[in-house]
Amino acid sequence: MLAQQLVNGVLLGATYALFALGFTLMFGVLKVINLTYGFYFTAGAFAALFFTRYVVASVWLALPVAAIAAGIIAMACDGLLLTRLRRRGAPELSSLMVTVGAVLALNSAAAALFSPDIRRLPVGLVSVESFNFWGVRVTTAQFLVLGASIVLVGALIWLLRGTRVGVAIRAVAENPEAAGLMGINTGRTAALVSFVSGALAGAGGMLIGLNFNAIHPYMGEEMMLRGFVVVIVGGLGDIRGALIAGLMLGVVEVLTAGYIDSGMKEAVSFAILVLVLWTRPSGLFGAPKLRRA
Amino acid sequence: MSSTESLLSVAGLEVAYGRTAAVQGIDLVVGEGQVVSLIGANGAGKTTTLRALSGMMRPRAGRIVFAGADIAGLPAHRVAALGMRHVPEGRQIFAELTVDENLAMGAWLESDGAEIARRREQVLERFPRLRERLTQAAGTLSGGEQQMLALGRALMGAPRLLLLDEPSMGLAPLFVEEIFGIIEGLKREGVTILLVEQNASAALEVADTAYVLEGGRIALSGPALKVAHDPAVMAAYLGG
Ligand SMILES: Nc1ncnc2c1ncn2[C@@H]1O[C@H](COP(=O)(O)OP(=O)(O)OP(=O)(O)O)[C@@H](O)[C@H]1O
Ligand SMILES: [Mg+2]
Numbered sequence: 001m002l003a004q005q006l007v008n009g010v011l012l013g014a015t016y017a018l019f020a021l022g023f024t025l026m027f028g029v030l031k032v033i034n035l036t037y038g039f040y041f042t043a044g045a046f047a048a049l050f051f052t053r054y055v056v057a058s059v060w061l062a063l064p065v066a067a068i069a070a071g072i073i074a075m076a077c078d079g080l081l082l083t084r085l086r087r088r089g090a091p092e093l094s095s096l097m098v099t100v101g102a103v104l105a106l107n108s109a110a111a112a113l114f115s116p117d118i119r120r121l122p123v124g125l126v127s128v129e130s131f132n133f134w135g136v137r138v139t140t141a142q143f144l145v146l147g148a149s150i151v152l153v154g155a156l157i158w159l160l161r162g163t164r165v166g167v168a169i170r171a172v173a174e175n176p177e178a179a180g181l182m183g184i185n186t187g188r189t190a191a192l193v194s195f196v197s198g199a200l201a202g203a204g205g206m207l208i209g210l211n212f213n214a215i216h217p218y219m220g221e222e223m224m225l226r227g228f229v230v231v232i233v234g235g236l237g238d239i240r241g242a243l244i245a246g247l248m249l250g251v252v253e254v255l256t257a258g259y260i261d262s263g264m265k266e267a268v269s270f271a272i273l274v275l276v277l278w279t280r281p282s283g284l285f286g287a288p289k290l291r292r293a
Numbered sequence: 294m295s296s297t298e299s300l301l302s303v304a305g306l307e308v309a310y311g312r313t314a315a316v317q318g319i320d321l322v323v324g325e326g327q328v329v330s331l332i333g334a335n336g337a338g339k340t341t342t343l344r345a346l347s348g349m350m351r352p353r354a355g356r357i358v359f360a361g362a363d364i365a366g367l368p369a370h371r372v373a374a375l376g377m378r379h380v381p382e383g384r385q386i387f388a389e390l391t392v393d394e395n396l397a398m399g400a401w402l403e404s405d406g407a408e409i410a411r412r413r414e415q416v417l418e419r420f421p422r423l424r425e426r427l428t429q430a431a432g433t434l435s436g437g438e439q440q441m442l443a444l445g446r447a448l449m450g451a452p453r454l455l456l457l458d459e460p461s462m463g464l465a466p467l468f469v470e471e472i473f474g475i476i477e478g479l480k481r482e483g484v485t486i487l488l489v490e491q492n493a494s495a496a497l498e499v500a501d502t503a504y505v506l507e508g509g510r511i512a513l514s515g516p517a518l519k520v521a522h523d524p525a526v527m528a529a530y531l532g533g
Contacts, residue, residue: 174387174389174390180373181347181381182398183402184370184401185370186370
């Protein structure tokens with residue numbers, strides 16, 4: 001029973017980590033708490049839904065479609081909402097408030113357009129088969145979620161640590177002015193980071209949609225609550241921290257639901273958030289650092 | 294010095310922070326292969342001038358012609374693409390990147406891997422201390438080493454014009470000497486340099502031409518030797 005719950009928790013946590021990674025990357029580089037981030041998650045799930053329903057019923061194609069669609073939306077949102085403010089060096093609070101307004105508008109528009117009902121991915125998109133390992137049951141969907149999360153997280157770390165573009169992203173994160181002096185186009189870097197972050201959110205949206213088989217316009221908002229817990233516990237801008245905290249939150253939620261009450265999940269998560277902030281104001285793993293990718 | 298052979302020519306440059314003018318209409322010429330020193334007291338506007346030249350700040354008025362192009366108001370990355378490299382005040386190395394990654398960023402605009410490797414080798418020959426610390430986070434270097442990294446990073450861009458803002462600031466005398474030795478070496482190799490310095494005597498010694506900035510205006514300019522022997526300059530900047 002415990003083993004099963006730990007496995008479920010880790011699998012859930014993998015998606016949380018994936019989601020939080022994009023959020024923390026966006027903050028780490030662009031220095032903005034961008035609340036529209038949750039919308040990219042919803043957008044990815046809906047892109048996957050429509051793609052599998054009306055184009056091709058393939059999970060393998062739906063995942064990149066969800067990621068790319070959400071990435072493009074994220075790039076557009078950042079370009080429209082925040083570039084102006086960034087160029088003028090507006091205070092962080094104004095950027096935050098712009099994203100508060102924008103996400104409310106986007107979510108209500110999505111609810112009006114798509115109706116707030118819960119939708120499901122086409123039947124038979126993934127096999128309902130499940131595998132048994134010494135009494136622990138893992139579904140095909142769960143395998144897929146785990147595999148995709150590992151690949152995406154690996155790709156992000158490779159981008160940031162193993163490529164010149166990734167080094168440039170970290171340079172911009174640390175000192176955009178000096179990066180400009182190197183000839184790095186900081187505006188283009190911001191667009192790229194928005195795309196990558198949005199793509200991670202979109203992929204997360206599709207995977208959660210798959211795991212729980214439930215897609216609705218407010219799923220991003222619910223996810224943002226967890227995103228906050230993960231990103232703050234892990235340390236804003238800290239990639240390794242987001243990974244660890246994401247997995248932890250998944251396990252904590254599943255264990256709370258299993259041994260206490262499923263209604264207590266959020267209460268426990270936020271209690272942890274408050275405790276961490278009290279004791280370690282910059283997250284469990286110290287100061288925010290993109291270097292710890 | 295006719296304008297045809299000048300690499301950089303500035304006319305009527307004005308730069309302000311909000312409403313306060315920091316640079317109030319200066320003219321300045323840097324010829325190809327020259328070392329030009331810009332000296333002046335604290336707050337005279339030296340840093341502000343360099344920031345406007347490299348595109349870190351938008352000038353309020355004036356013309357900046359670099360390598361034949363009017364660059365006034367261009368963003369920094371586009372000025373860099375024309376071959377100007379600015380080693381800013383306070384070095385501004387990427388503390389969280391390794392030394393090697395800092396150097397790589399200096400060559401961001403170069404896509405030819407072999408050329409990058411060649412420049413890197415040259416820089417490491419010039420600054421052997423950096424070679425021993427390639428994989429170290431740049432923030433863990435000493436002040437003098439950070440200054441060398443900042444210089445090396447700029448040289449990775451194979452600059453046509455190098456802007457140096459107080460490269461000797463805060464360094465021990467031995468390091469100061471080393472830095473000026475490096476500037477001498479670059480000069481011999483034909484690198485064009487616009488040097489801002491508090492250390493006026495060393496700056497005037499290495500320079501061909503000098504400008505004295507006071508309250509955002511050029512108070513005096515001319516051949517460095519002549520400026521160094523100006524009584525007012527001697528009294529104000531050379532300790533008598
Ligand atoms: N960010 C800023 N905001 C407002 N005023 C500024 C700013 N930076 C500089 N100034 C003002 O502009 C003027 C010129 O400053 P600048 O930094 O160019 O001087 P400097 O000659 O480089 O001095 P130092 O030798 O101390 O480096 C000063 O009066 C300074 O107070
Ligand atoms: Mg200065």
